[in-house]
Amino acid sequence: MESTIKYINANKDKFLNELIELLKIPSVSADPAFKNDVLKTAEFIAEQLKKNGADNVEVCPTAGYPIVYGEKIIDENLPTVLVYGHYDVQPADPLELWDSPAFEPVIKKTEIHPEGAIFARGACDDKGQMYMHLKAFEAMMESNELPCNVKFMIEGEEEVGSENLGHFIKANKEKLAADVILVSDTGILANDVPSITTGLRGLSYVEVEVTGPNRDLHSGLYGGCVANPINILAEMIASLTDENNHITIPGFYDNVEELSAEERAEMAKAPFSEEDYKKALAIDAVHGEAGYSTPERGSIRPTLDVNGIWGGYTGEGAKTVIASKAFAKISMRLVPNQSPEEITEKFQKHFESIAPDSVKVLVKPHHGGEPAVTPIDSIGYQAASMAMETSFGIKPIPVRSGGSIPIVSMFEKVLGLKTVLMGFGLNSDAIHSPNEHYGLFNYYKGIETIPYFYKNFTELSK
Amino acid sequence: MESTIKYINANKDKFLNELIELLKIPSVSADPAFKNDVLKTAEFIAEQLKKNGADNVEVCPTAGYPIVYGEKIIDENLPTVLVYGHYDVQPADPLELWDSPAFEPVIKKTEIHPEGAIFARGACDDKGQMYMHLKAFEAMMESNELPCNVKFMIEGEEEVGSENLGHFIKANKEKLAADVILVSDTGILANDVPSITTGLRGLSYVEVEVTGPNRDLHSGLYGGCVANPINILAEMIASLTDENNHITIPGFYDNVEELSAEERAEMAKAPFSEEDYKKALAIDAVHGEAGYSTPERGSIRPTLDVNGIWGGYTGEGAKTVIASKAFAKISMRLVPNQSPEEITEKFQKHFESIAPDSVKVLVKPHHGGEPAVTPIDSIGYQAASMAMETSFGIKPIPVRSGGSIPIVSMFEKVLGLKTVLMGFGLNSDAIHSPNEHYGLFNYYKGIETIPYFYKNFTELSK
Numbered sequence: 001m002e003s004t005i006k007y008i009n010a011n012k013d014k015f016l017n018e019l020i021e022l023l024k025i026p027s028v029s030a031d032p033a034f035k036n037d038v039l040k041t042a043e044f045i046a047e048q049l050k051k052n053g054a055d056n057v058e059v060c061p062t063a064g065y066p067i068v069y070g071e072k073i074i075d076e077n078l079p080t081v082l083v084y085g086h087y088d089v090q091p092a093d094p095l096e097l098w099d100s101p102a103f104e105p106v107i108k109k110t111e112i113h114p115e116g117a118i119f120a121r122g123a124c125d126d127k128g129q130m131y132m133h134l135k136a137f138e139a140m141m142e143s144n145e146l147p148c149n150v151k152f153m154i155e156g157e158e159e160v161g162s163e164n165l166g167h168f169i170k171a172n173k174e175k176l177a178a179d180v181i182l183v184s185d186t187g188i189l190a191n192d193v194p195s196i197t198t199g200l201r202g203l204s205y206v207e208v209e210v211t212g213p214n215r216d217l218h219s220g221l222y223g224g225c226v227a228n229p230i231n232i233l234a235e236m237i238a239s240l241t242d243e244n245n246h247i248t249i250p251g252f253y254d255n256v257e258e259l260s261a262e263e264r265a266e267m268a269k270a271p272f273s274e275e276d277y278k279k280a281l282a283i284d285a286v287h288g289e290a291g292y293s294t295p296e297r298g299s300i301r302p303t304l305d306v307n308g309i310w311g312g313y314t315g316e317g318a319k320t321v322i323a324s325k326a327f328a329k330i331s332m333r334l335v336p337n338q339s340p341e342e343i344t345e346k347f348q349k350h351f352e353s354i355a356p357d358s359v360k361v362l363v364k365p366h367h368g369g370e371p372a373v374t375p376i377d378s379i380g381y382q383a384a385s386m387a388m389e390t391s392f393g394i395k396p397i398p399v400r401s402g403g404s405i406p407i408v409s410m411f412e413k414v415l416g417l418k419t420v421l422m423g424f425g426l427n428s429d430a431i432h433s434p435n436e437h438y439g440l441f442n443y444y445k446g447i448e449t450i451p452y453f454y455k456n457f458t459e460l461s462k
Numbered sequence: 463m464e465s466t467i468k469y470i471n472a473n474k475d476k477f478l479n480e481l482i483e484l485l486k487i488p489s490v491s492a493d494p495a496f497k498n499d500v501l502k503t504a505e506f507i508a509e510q511l512k513k514n515g516a517d518n519v520e521v522c523p524t525a526g527y528p529i530v531y532g533e534k535i536i537d538e539n540l541p542t543v544l545v546y547g548h549y550d551v552q553p554a555d556p557l558e559l560w561d562s563p564a565f566e567p568v569i570k571k572t573e574i575h576p577e578g579a580i581f582a583r584g585a586c587d588d589k590g591q592m593y594m595h596l597k598a599f600e601a602m603m604e605s606n607e608l609p610c611n612v613k614f615m616i617e618g619e620e621e622v623g624s625e626n627l628g629h630f631i632k633a634n635k636e637k638l639a640a641d642v643i644l645v646s647d648t649g650i651l652a653n654d655v656p657s658i659t660t661g662l663r664g665l666s667y668v669e670v671e672v673t674g675p676n677r678d679l680h681s682g683l684y685g686g687c688v689a690n691p692i693n694i695l696a697e698m699i700a701s702l703t704d705e706n707n708h709i710t711i712p713g714f715y716d717n718v719e720e721l722s723a724e725e726r727a728e729m730a731k732a733p734f735s736e737e738d739y740k741k742a743l744a745i746d747a748v749h750g751e752a753g754y755s756t757p758e759r760g761s762i763r764p765t766l767d768v769n770g771i772w773g774g775y776t777g778e779g780a781k782t783v784i785a786s787k788a789f790a791k792i793s794m795r796l797v798p799n800q801s802p803e804e805i806t807e808k809f810q811k812h813f814e815s816i817a818p819d820s821v822k823v824l825v826k827p828h829h830g831g832e833p834a835v836t837p838i839d840s841i842g843y844q845a846a847s848m849a850m851e852t853s854f855g856i857k858p859i860p861v862r863s864g865g866s867i868p869i870v871s872m873f874e875k876v877l878g879l880k881t882v883l884m885g886f887g888l889n890s891d892a893i894h895s896p897n898e899h900y901g902l903f904n905y906y907k908g909i910e911t912i913p914y915f916y917k918n919f920t921e922l923s924k
Contacts, residue, residue, distance in 0.1 A: 217743075286689075311770065
């Protein structure tokens with residue numbers, strides 16, 4: 001991979017400028033207002049794949065946003081790596097909390113990134129990490145060192161549940177035939193502590209609506225006489241967890257995978273400072289399920305979080321009103337053996353059952369995702385581990401992540417392929433938050449590591 | 463009052479058209495966007511007072527919105543009625559729930575108002591009821607039957623707490639010297655069941671802010687590890703009431719006036735159908751403090767209602783975020799002997815004390831108001847009762863209302879005057895709600911009743 005690495009080092013500025021152009025397009029898939037930008041982004045990716053030498057590049061239409069496909073088959077007898085990534089991003093709001101506009105990328109040095117980081121929505125999740133794969137591919141093509149076949153599948157609906165990706169892969173099993181799936185949409189523990197994500201939490205996401213009286217009421221004339229949907233919603237939400245922060249939904253923990261003392265001891269070896277953690281978030285205390293450490297609460301245990309709540313008068317000043325309706329978006333992170341269908345159904349049944357007669361409740365399921373685990377004895381994991389050891393000079397640690405990449409379990413079900421989660425982000429990158437950023441070190445390190453994965457995977461497959 | 467009544471009957475259309483013009487101006491005092499409209503409304507009232515023959519009409523500046531003053535002194539030896547009303551209105555949102563635009567008044571017949579009602583924000587609260595006094599004054603002036611002196615004080619900040627009215631009356635005690643204060647900002651039980659409000663609940667209104675982590679976080683990476691300010695706020699709100707819907711704030715009930723069995727029996731005589739009440743609000747069950755009837759819960763008992771709540775992602779689709787902050791507007795209705803200062807302080811102390819270490823809490827007091835009671839043996843009450851008996855042909859029932867008119871107790875403190883609450887609205891008028899309206903019957907009945915109040919009060923004062 002010598003000349004590949006040479007090419008990468010010679011083209012760092014070019015790679016960065018291309019990413020900056022990509023980040024300028026506000027591809028927010030959750031908000032229809034950005035539809036044209038999301039479509040523009042798909043075209044951008046397709047153009048790059050062609051330029052870099054991919055064949056059969058297509059922008060494949062779906063019921064929602066298109067999936068960009070491209071491939072390079074050099075020899076049917078060699079293994080094939082299927083690269084997955086997404087070109088859509090999270091909404092940027094609250095906009096007022098960004099130090100620089102979300103879609104006007106800027107490079108700034110930070111304590112953790114002395115050589116600079118690029119600040120923009122999607123810088124890390126997932127435009128930056130996805131684009132590393134295109135640039136690694138370009139480098140291997142330009143230096144004639146591509147050691148195996150590669151296929152790219154870059155979608156535009158990951159942040160809204162990848163609803164149409166499932167139909168796409170079911171309908172294109174042959175086209176997508178491969179030996180492993182490689183994804184960079186996760187992180188490492190630190191720039192000097194490389195790690196590979198071996199477990200992901202699943203997701204159940206619902207929206208609830210509580211309706212009291214048929215219209216907004218004067219809180220003086222009606223206060224005390226009718227159920228206030230906001231107060232009721234607050235009581236219902238509060239009742240979903242007990243004093244130990246256990247979730248009270250009947251059967252919620254039925255299928256939860258309980259780790260052995262050994263496994264938990266193994267996990268506890270990963271470096272973690274609760275003091276630094278609290279300082280970074282400016283909190284005086286952590287908060288979570290009794291009996292588990294903070295890293296455990298964030299990875300091997302399921303959760304219930306309200307992601308949004310609204311109702312009544314939220315403008316300036318004081319309005320003495322009893323709202324007719326109150327709403328909340330609630331998501332639950334799931335661990336191995338919990339399924340989103342099972343949990344969503346249990347939530348719905350329970351939430352409806354605890355509503356008092358004085359209100360009506362509506363539970364609307366959003367997207368969900370299965371939890372997933374990657375075995376560390378698989379060829380894919382080994383190839384990634386060796387690649388990182390080469391590029392970082394340190395053997396990476398296998399870790400369970402708290403996030404969800406729902407499509408990982410779908411890939412296994414539909415394509416029968418294991419996914420390797422070789423990501424290069426940091427928890428401090430503020431993905432899904434204002435001032436999201438991605439270290440230049442991490443961007444270039446990713447581009448440099450990927451070719452070694454191809455090489456290792458090809459050799460280990462012999 | 464014969465020719466006065468004649469004049470009223472001859473000018474009904476004129477009176478209605480003037481009110482329509484007044485209602486077209488969106489004088490929303492809570493929202494700075496409407497500043498010019500609020501000021502325009504003050505000018506409108508001043509112009510009308512001049513036209514109707516008031517002297518010394520002024521638009522008196524305050525630190526906020528101006529107070530319109532006008533007077534007619536016919537004889538220093540005759541009693542003086544001070545008329546109070548407000549020209550500002552509640553915000554109109556949620557706009558999408560209005561059948562016709564909030565500031566484009568339309569007349570429609572309803573089941574309760576077969577002769578038609580005028581639909582617009584402020585139609586009843588308080589532009590419609592306030593304007594009845596200007597038209598009654600016009601009628602008495604035009605027919606030379608004004609029996610006593612009158613002063614008008616119409617403010618523009620009632621819906622945001624009348625903060626500047628207090629300074630104004632303290633600074634203008636002589637100018638405002640009178641024998642009674644007459645206000646139409648309340649209601650009657652039904653168009654065939656006239657009533658007069660003898661008690662008002664007070665108000666304590668606060669805004670709370672709960673802060674968790676210093677930025678929005680990815681709910682996958684951090685879910686389960688940190689306090690989610692929305693979940694915490696929900697738990698804190700839920701804990702403010704117990705299973706009997708008693709308020710749990712320590713000392714909250716210390717000074718609550720407990721009514722005797724006799725008084726409660728007397729109250730229970732007012733016609734009330736829980737079935738009709740539930741049907742009108744489309745609810746299957748009422749909800750309130752154990753041990754009290756719905757009318758009692760709405761009048762003689764204090765309450766705690768969340769008037770607004772917001773935090774996290776409330777847009778379209780699903781965003782997996784843990785918000786940094788969550789907010790709520792919370793108001794408490796108070797009964798005689800509870801003071802807003804006392805209750806606001808007890809709320810603040812308690813709310814701060816129940817916050818877990820994992821969050822920071824900020825409690826911002828908004829405006830408050832003292833509860834008030836009008837003795838039914840006072841000349842003012844008698845004059846109003848007789849006036850209604852004349853115009854309705856039925857003796858009105860004295861009732862306790864659940865609403866608050868904070869300035870009533872302030873008038874008593876600063877000016878030493880009792881207030882007579884002779885209002886003509888109905889609970890079904892949807893004040894503070896979409897589709898607020900005011901019956902034409904009620905508007906005209908009010909204009910017709912007011913002159914009799916002047917007459918009765920003048921004679922009873924001899």
